[in-house]
Amino acid sequence: MKKIKQLLLLIAILLPFLFAPAGVLADTNSASSSSNQAADKQSSVAAIKKRGKIVIGTAADYPPYEFSVKENGVSKRVGIDIDLGKQLAKDLGVKAEFKVMNFDSLLVALETHKVDVVIAAMSPTPERAKSVDFSKVYYGDNQDIVINKAEESKYKNLKDFNGKVIGAQNGSEQYDLAKQQMKGAKLKGLDRVNNLIIALQSHKVDGVVMDSTRAKAFVANNDKLKAINPHFKVSGQQGTAVAVAKDSPGLVAATNKTITKLQKHNTFDKVYVPRAGKYMSQGTKQNTVLNYWNYFVRGIVYTLVITVFSVFFGFILGFIFAMFRRSKNRILHSLAVAYIEFIRGTPMMVQVMFVYFGIGEIIQNIPALVAGIIAVSINSGAYVAEIIRSGIQAIDYGQVEASRSLGMSKKLAMRYVIMPQALRNIWPALGNEFITLLKDSSIVSVIGVTELMYQTQLVQSATYKGAFPLFIAMMIYFILTFSLTRLLNYGERRLNRSRQG
Incomplete structure (x- = not known):
């Protein structure tokens, strides 16, 4: 028991360092400098x-x-x-x-x-x-604007887009050009060009800035689109x-x-x-979407892998930190509060990118899938910890006293009296967290994990179809979450029957 407590204390002490700002880690000592040099040599x-x-x-x-x-x-x-x-x-x-x-x-x-x-x-x-x-x-390439062909008479140059909505890929040169040279237009940035084309065809944007080679590809595969050259002024190498x-x-x-x-x-x-x-x-x-069915299958497999492992490790972390937060030890209690509040106060996407790019700079060659599972597990653990803590606190303290009067230790009372009742109480809340986790696994696509949303975006690129692959992904997510809901409901009925028995 003493060794287990020491191990839990070590985990709690090390955890905050995983989420320390990158600059703090970089300035702690000269080791980071040598680490960067080693990375450069790599x-x-x-x-x-x-x-x-x-x-x-x-x-x-x-x-x-x-x-x-x-x-x-x-x-x-x-x-x-x-x-x-x-x-x-x-x-x-x-x-x-x-x-x-x-x-x-x-x-x-x-x-x-x-x-x-x-x-x-x-x-x-x-x-x-x-x-x-x-x-x-x-x-070499020029910069074009792709528009709906039915509106080609409206647009000839940059000034014609004043008061219109222009789309461009986040982080791209096209985004910067539109921002600098199309100040009369409202700029909308998205991560994927495919999503911008969907926005164009649904009239959410009036034009999409992209290089001419890419523009020609879209126009050649969609007769409802038209590419125009508005003559952007480009500095440096084009x-x-x-x-x-x-x-x-x-x-x-x-x-x-x-x-x-x-x-x-x-x-x-x-x-x-x-x-x-x-x-x-x-x-x-x-380019029918059904020809790419294996993309969706691969995405489902990765989504389930991420969800299963994240549920498992998230529950373990949640239980540990729920116990820490209920502990009378000030250090453990403070660490648990810091962990829970920090994780719940920052977006999961930022956490995923930090684990992969931030911690991954210290721990070289960490796979994207592993980084995604770690980040999602840590995120889930904070929410599960609060769910478990609330379930335990809902149990009448008199049951603890009754257990102790029967000669049970705190450990036995927690295991055989408190936790079974708490689990029945928190089961619906845990179910909601697990369902949310399955859907939120799509966030790890930002670091290149080939889960369902990532594969859907590849199908969009390959087929030049925007909405239909998204519809298929939406239906797959619904089937997965509906099946998980049925399974959780079955588990809840079993718990209720055991209580009645």
Whole structure:
């Protein structure tokens, strides 16, 4: 018993450090400096060759640069950027490993050394160059605005959008351009271009800013859309480049060498762009959502894995901190209050990103799935702790006294008298928490975990259909939550029967 208490105390002491601000952790001692240097060395050419693979960050939702298709029943990532990444890996003599996540998370992943390079149709803007280094531009592009074809007579230049709503992808160059040069319009940013196209077709926005290559892809696959060139003024290099972590000159040089070779042989225009167009054309012919049923199946599996593990660990954490909060020990009580209040006072998305990018910078190579489960478990534990505490407090203290008068220890009284009754009382509240957890698992898609919402977004990219994949995902979530509700109701009936018996 004494060892268990010591273990619980150790967990409680260490937990706050997991959620300490990144700056505090960085300034605690010089160890963080050496850690950063070690991380920089991880991204060097020598380290990549020794590791035998280069980790490439991408978004995989941006045809023709990077997107997912089905070929012979097998899902694969294709596009200009995917081909470039494979060639870079080949020139380095290593394998290419692609790590997919939201576009606005890619530079964070690069800075925290989750990936070695980012190849995602990224423009080398001066603002981004402050945080990362860039290769030479490998493919030039203009900036267009996609509009509904029925309204093409209304829009010819930027001034025509005054008083209108303009959409752009969060964290993109297009977002910055619209913000700076379309001040008469209202700017709406979303994480996914697919969602912006849905907003355009449902008239939530009047135009979507994107590069011309991407715009042509959407227009070619949707005859209700039209792309116009409003002539944005672009400073610096115009086009797309490979992003590399700061102070990695060897990797920048190796990347430029690959790009120079490809440009010399005109490989982008002769091979990569036509190949991407071919995949897009095939996708248009077979772009029914049902052809991508295995995407949804894979998403369901990951969603259930996240939910099951998070429920298990969340309940354990909740029970531990419920006991801590009821403890007469001031240290344990204070730690429990701090944990519960802090977790409940911060958004789960921030917690997920902090665990993956923040703690992941200290604990190298933490998988996104593991980081997601840890974050969701910690989040759930705070709510479960309060549910358990309220259930225990609802039990008449006279039952505790009666148990002690029968010779039971506090431990036995808690185990055989208090907790069984408390569990019956809190079962509906626990059920609600578990159902919420199943739905909130979609948040981990921001760090590239391939759960249901993530797979739905891939289907949107591959099929150029916005609303229908979302409808299917919505129905799947309903079936999962309805089934879980039936299961929890069955458990509640069993508990009630045991009480009556």
